Amino acid sequence: xxxxxxxxxxxxxxxxxxxxxxxxxxxxxxxxxxxxxxxxxxxxxxxxxxxxxxxxxxxxxxxxxxxxxxxxxxxxxxxxxxxxxxxxxxxxxxxxxxxxxxxxxxxxxxxxxxxxxxxxxxxxxxxxxxxxxxxxxxxxxxxxxxxxxxxxxxxxxxxxxxxxxxxxxxxxxxxxxxxxxxxxxxxxxxxxxxxxxxxxxxxxxxxxxxxxxxxxxxxxxxxxxxxxxxxxxxxxxxxxxxxxxxxxxxxxxx
Amino acid sequence: xxxxxxxxxxxxxxxxxxxxxxxxxxxxxxxxxxxxxxxxxxxxxxxxxxxxxxxxxxxxxxxxxxxxxxxxxxxxxxxxxxxxxxxxxxxxxxxxxxxxxxxxxxxxxxxxxxxxxxxxxxxxxxxxxxxxxxxxxxxxxxxxxxxxxxxxxxxxxxxxxxxxxxxxxxxxxxxxxxxxxxxxxxxxxxxxxxxxxxxxxxxxxxxxxxxxxxxxxxxxxxxxxxxxxxxxxxxxxxxxxxxxxxxxxxxxxxxxxxxxxxxxxxxxxxxxxxxxxxxxxxxxxxxxxxxxxxxxxxxxxxxxxxxxxxxxxxxxxxxxxxxxxxxxxxxxxxxxxxxxxxxxxxxxxxxxxxx
Numbered sequence: 001x002x003x004x005x006x007x008x009x010x011x012x013x014x015x016x017x018x019x020x021x022x023x024x025x026x027x028x029x030x031x032x033x034x035x036x037x038x039x040x041x042x043x044x045x046x047x048x049x050x051x052x053x054x055x056x057x058x059x060x061x062x063x064x065x066x067x068x069x070x071x072x073x074x075x076x077x078x079x080x081x082x083x084x085x086x087x088x089x090x091x092x093x094x095x096x097x098x099x100x101x102x103x104x105x106x107x108x109x110x111x112x113x114x115x116x117x118x119x120x121x122x123x124x125x126x127x128x129x130x131x132x133x134x135x136x137x138x139x140x141x142x143x144x145x146x147x148x149x150x151x152x153x154x155x156x157x158x159x160x161x162x163x164x165x166x167x168x169x170x171x172x173x174x175x176x177x178x179x180x181x182x183x184x185x186x187x188x189x190x191x192x193x194x195x196x197x198x199x200x201x202x203x204x205x206x207x208x209x210x211x212x213x214x215x216x217x218x219x220x221x222x223x224x225x226x227x228x229x230x231x232x233x234x235x236x237x238x239x240x241x242x243x244x245x246x247x248x249x250x251x252x253x254x
Numbered sequence: 255x256x257x258x259x260x261x262x263x264x265x266x267x268x269x270x271x272x273x274x275x276x277x278x279x280x281x282x283x284x285x286x287x288x289x290x291x292x293x294x295x296x297x298x299x300x301x302x303x304x305x306x307x308x309x310x311x312x313x314x315x316x317x318x319x320x321x322x323x324x325x326x327x328x329x330x331x332x333x334x335x336x337x338x339x340x341x342x343x344x345x346x347x348x349x350x351x352x353x354x355x356x357x358x359x360x361x362x363x364x365x366x367x368x369x370x371x372x373x374x375x376x377x378x379x380x381x382x383x384x385x386x387x388x389x390x391x392x393x394x395x396x397x398x399x400x401x402x403x404x405x406x407x408x409x410x411x412x413x414x415x416x417x418x419x420x421x422x423x424x425x426x427x428x429x430x431x432x433x434x435x436x437x438x439x440x441x442x443x444x445x446x447x448x449x450x451x452x453x454x455x456x457x458x459x460x461x462x463x464x465x466x467x468x469x470x471x472x473x474x475x476x477x478x479x480x481x482x483x484x485x486x487x488x489x490x491x492x493x494x495x496x497x498x499x500x501x502x503x504x505x506x507x508x509x510x511x512x513x514x515x516x517x518x519x520x521x522x523x524x525x526x527x528x529x530x531x532x533x534x535x536x537x538x539x540x541x542x543x544x545x546x547x548x549x550x551x552x553x554x555x556x557x558x559x560x561x562x563x564x565x566x567x568x569x570x571x572x573x574x575x576x577x578x579x580x581x582x583x584x585x586x587x588x589x590x591x592x593x594x595x596x597x598x599x600x601x602x603x604x605x606x607x608x609x
Contacts, residue, residue: 052501
C-alpha cells in the first residue's frame, strides 16, 4: 500500500510551496486518479514519488518501506513510470523492454532477464513486434511498449502521467484497459493523472482532486459532483445520467 | 517457439558489420606499413617485418612505422569512442572528446613547456641549446597532460555543484577552454619566432611522435576507458530515453555522467598530450556510425572505436603519401577526409525527409 503523509515541496529556497502537505493512500491493485488544473501540483507529486525531486518534508512509504531512504535501483524495482511521451532512442521493441530490467541486471542482461521480457511481450501481445524499431511504431503501440518496459521493472506501483494525452480514442481505450488489467491481475497499485473527467470516472477506483498544491477532495466516484468540479476547475459543468452512468458535460467559465 | 536468446535481436545484426570493420582496420594497418617517405619496396618491407631486411629497413618498420600505426589505431579508437560517450552523456550532438577544454589545456601546457621552459621567450632570445633540452618530447607531453588533468578536475569540480547538468558542463567547458586559449595567446605573444613555430607545430598533431612507450601508455588508458564504456552500454542506452526516464529505471545519472566525462577526457588528454591536437575524429566518427548502425551503444561503441581507428589510419597514410618527405598534419587530413563523408551521410538518410 502506498502511503504519502504531509508531503511538502518547493522548487527553490524562496519559491512558493508547490506541494503543501499532500497526504494520500492507495491500496494494492487500486487505480488512483489525480485530477486538477495545470499547475495544481500533479506532476510535482509524481516527481517526488519517483525520486526525481526530494521533498522538503513528509514521508512516502510503500508497505512501511521508506521510499525516501531507498537508492535508485531499489526504488526502480518498486516504482515504475509511464510518461506521456516516451523516447526510446531507436532501439528494438525487445531491447526497449529489456532496458526496464537495468535495476535488476546492472551491467549485462542474463537469461532470466530475456525470459522476463519474453513473458511480458507475450502477455501484452507485443511478441510480433519484438524486432521492430520502436520509432517506427504508432503512438498507441509505443505507449504499450512503455507500459511493457515499466512492467519489466516488476513494480508494485506504477505512475502514469497523462497516459492517453497523445492518443486517439481507440488507443486511449487500449491503454486504459491494459493498465486496468495490470491492477486487477497483478495487484499493482496505479496512480495516474488524466484530464478527461469522464474517462477518469470510468477508469479509476479512487480520485484525488488537487488544487494549489494540496488534495482538496478524495474518495470514490461519488466525489464527482458539480460543486467539486466547479471548485477544482473553476468552470460550470452539467452532469447527466445515461444508462446509469454519470456523464459530465463541459460548461462555461464562472 | 523461439528461445530467449534467439529473441534478443540487438547485437547480432551488427556483429557482421563490426567484424568487417575490425578486418578493415587490420588490413589497412598492414597496407600502411608499406607507405612512407623511404620508398621501401613491399618485398623489402616484408623482409624487414620478419627482421630479415637491412638494418635501416628493420628500424624503419619496427621503430617508426609500427609504433605510428599502433598510435593511429589506439588514438583513433579512443577519441572516437570518447566522442560518442560525450555526445550521449551530455545529450548534445556537438559534444566532442575535448568539450571539457582538454585540448586547449594540453596546448597551453605544451606551449608553456616549449616556449617558457625551453628558452623560447623573447627576453632570453633564441637559445638553441635549451631547445634541445626543451624539445624533450616527454617533458612537453607530461606538462601538456598535467594541464589537461587540471582542466578536467577543475570543470568536474565546478559542475558537481550543479550535478553535472549537461548544459552547465558544455558551457563550463567552453569558458575554461577559452581561458586556456587566451593564456596560450599571451604566451605566444612573448615567444621568439623559433619558439612560436615550435609551439605551433606541436599543436598540429603528428602520429610520428609515437613510440612504443607512448603507445603502451595510451593503450592502457584507452583500453580501460573502452572497457568501462562497454560495461555501461545499457546505462547509456537508458539515457537515450531522457534523463528522468533513465533515473526512474534505476540509473544514477549524476554518477554516470561523472565517470563518463572523466574517462573520456582522460583518454583525450593522453592522446592529445602525446600526439598533439587531432580534431574531428571524435565528432565525425560517432555520428557516422550512429547514422549507419543506430544508437544502441552495444553496437555504436565498438563501431565508433573501429571507425575512429580506420579514419585516423587512412588519414595518416594519406598524409604520409601527400607530404613527400614529411607528413602533413594528420588533424587536417582527418577533417578533409571525414567531413565530405560526414555530410554525405547526414544528407542521404531518410530521417531528413521532412514534410
